[in-house]
Amino acid sequence: MRAYHLETPGTVDGIAPRETERPEPGPRDILVRVRAVSLNKRDLLILNGTYPLKAVPDVIPLSDGAGEVVAVGAEVTRFAVGDRVASTYFPKWIDGRITPALIDQPGVTLPGMLTEYARLDENAAVRVPDHLGWEEAACLPCAGVTAWHALTGGEALTPGQTVLTLGTGALSLFVVQFAKTLGAEVIATTSVATKADRLKALGADHVVNYSENPEWGTAVRELTGGRGADLVVETNGPDTIEQSMRAAALYGQIMLLTTGNPRRPGIEISNAVYAASLATIRRVFVGSRAHFESMNRALTLHGTRPVIDRAFGFDEVHEAFRHYESGVAFGKVVIRVA
Secondary structure, three states: OEEEEEOOOOOHHHEEEEEOOOOOOOOOEEEEEEEEEEOOHHHHHHHHOOOOOOOOOOOOOOOEEEEEEEEEOOOOOOOOOOOEEEEOOOOOOOOOOOOHHHOOOEOOOEOOOOEOEEEEEHHHEEEOOOOOOHHHHOOHHHHHHHHHHHHHOOOOOOOOOEEEEEOOOHHHHHHHHHHHHOOOEEEEEEOOHHHHHHHHHHOOOEEEEOOOOOOHHHHHHHHOOOOOEEEEEEOOHHHOHHHHHHHEEEEEEEEEOOOOOOOOOOOOOOHHHHHOOOOEEEEOOOOOHHHHHHHHHHHHHHOOOOOEEEEEOOOOHHHHHHHHHHOOOOOEEEEEOO
């Protein structure tokens, strides 16, 4: 089989294809013929050596992939040959709260999905909704689950409440879609007029241009009659947390995904803003298999489909990484494997 390996960290060209022996499943493993994979921000961080977990030498990249089960171990009970599955971001995190013993992830400390065949523990996969194609199913494990967990993992979001999402990254687009299916009013931000139209077509009720409105937190409050957003999915951390706090309702929830970047290594909130708020800040880091399965039930019920920006071939891995790294994508960047 063919698989890509991170031979030289720090450069996209350091991801190299290689011919290897197809793995055989152990007693509790499934062998998945991978059909498609997708890229996430964490994959760039792993490549550049800035991810919290250190990549094992020569690791197969990428956490997100989907394919069909082609062989099962003798003790496997969850899947059968022919089942359509996707990988999970935290193979050991089944339900409940995460612990340090559960942090291993494909593409960094475990072999990833950028391969024609992947051997997974049977507990490290979920069935994918029947209405999704392979490329769509490959978009779910990281961005989809994170968005679902952000919306459903804290205080219950009730119909008619307001959700604020930032920018047009794939995760934010999932938030727009999921928040609408949960009955929320959705406010999104962008700096590009054409993207504003696409956000509204996806379901956003209001779009605030943060380039034209640097104090966009105030603009969000105005759109909500002064009350503020009940839930903010905060994807940019140091660059936007101040305005997110201004935008949040008095007892709002802020789901914090990013806590630092190369320019700002930490979160700073002014006393004037924080002292005027009783909002809860909650850290979110993807989710468990139970979150994934709950999300899939919602996807099936509503027929929701992920937004895909562009799909590349298995021989175009470097081009896919560079396109994703450029930041121009609206939706997920996918690689077709088979």
